[in-house]
Amino acid sequence: MMETKSDIMTDNTMLEVRDIKRDYELPAGFMKPKKTVHAVKGVSFKLERGKTLAIVGESGCGKSTLARMITFIDEPTAGELLIDGKKVDTRPGHLSHEMRQKVQIIFQNPYGSLNPRQKIGDVLGEPLAINTKMSAAERRERAAEMLIKVGLGPEHYNRYPHMFSGGQRQRIAIARALMLNPKLLVLDEPVSALDLSVQAQVLNLLADLQDEFDLTYVFISHDLSVVRYIADEVMVMYFGEAVEYGTRDEVFSDPKHDYTRTLFKATPRADVESIRERVARKKAASAA
Numbered sequence: 001m002m003e004t005k006s007d008i009m010t011d012n013t014m015l016e017v018r019d020i021k022r023d024y025e026l027p028a029g030f031m032k033p034k035k036t037v038h039a040v041k042g043v044s045f046k047l048e049r050g051k052t053l054a055i056v057g058e059s060g061c062g063k064s065t066l067a068r069m070i071t072f073i074d075e076p077t078a079g080e081l082l083i084d085g086k087k088v089d090t091r092p093g094h095l096s097h098e099m100r101q102k103v104q105i106i107f108q109n110p111y112g113s114l115n116p117r118q119k120i121g122d123v124l125g126e127p128l129a130i131n132t133k134m135s136a137a138e139r140r141e142r143a144a145e146m147l148i149k150v151g152l153g154p155e156h157y158n159r160y161p162h163m164f165s166g167g168q169r170q171r172i173a174i175a176r177a178l179m180l181n182p183k184l185l186v187l188d189e190p191v192s193a194l195d196l197s198v199q200a201q202v203l204n205l206l207a208d209l210q211d212e213f214d215l216t217y218v219f220i221s222h223d224l225s226v227v228r229y230i231a232d233e234v235m236v237m238y239f240g241e242a243v244e245y246g247t248r249d250e251v252f253s254d255p256k257h258d259y260t261r262t263l264f265k266a267t268p269r270a271d272v273e274s275i276r277e278r279v280a281r282k283k284a285a286s287a288a
Contacts, residue, residue: 020079
């Protein structure tokens, strides 16, 4: 298991993951034994309240599986999960009502998680109807307030998901995730399906909401430019293992693991000078 900052105890720790693992049993052919896939192989880390941890790696590295365990969608095969200093019992039927409210997830495709037959006001009010004793009027008021918080307006309350752009839908998904006042948000590729200009707007919104509500983020991404913008700490995953973990500046300025260095080299830099260099190389290659 990779050595991490887990030996540093602080009262400000929001999320602690201890040697968490996830295995999947795959069916095999006739008279053949089942195969076991080790999707996450003993990952440990700590995340302080109000901070953002970005988990990066190629598709299939286990980062989304880890996100699903942190948000109680999948039960770990082994290991421990602590939220706000409390150990989480993730066994079916044992997860507390309080713990479910503390952690929310935002997915890559907001349209896939929005009921196309529900008006936006009903989408936002549903978590309150299920988990609180708020009246219908109170739920409506809170939903309208949250629409404003995410850059929309009360006039959007009675509209349907198909009437919004991709960026607006992601704002709605963020608003819904915040309805129960969570402490921890897990964002699984939340801007990868958006245009670059819209990505910037949503990232700025997330930064503002984090400051306002004292939120802690686990940000899953393969886009290193996004990670460099939003993260306080970075964890690099490779074949189910955390191979590098440190502050954003440490990981980007002096990556230790060979895979991290390879990942960074394979990612085109987006600054103007780098773009000019790539164009010049292509022209030179074409002329040769």
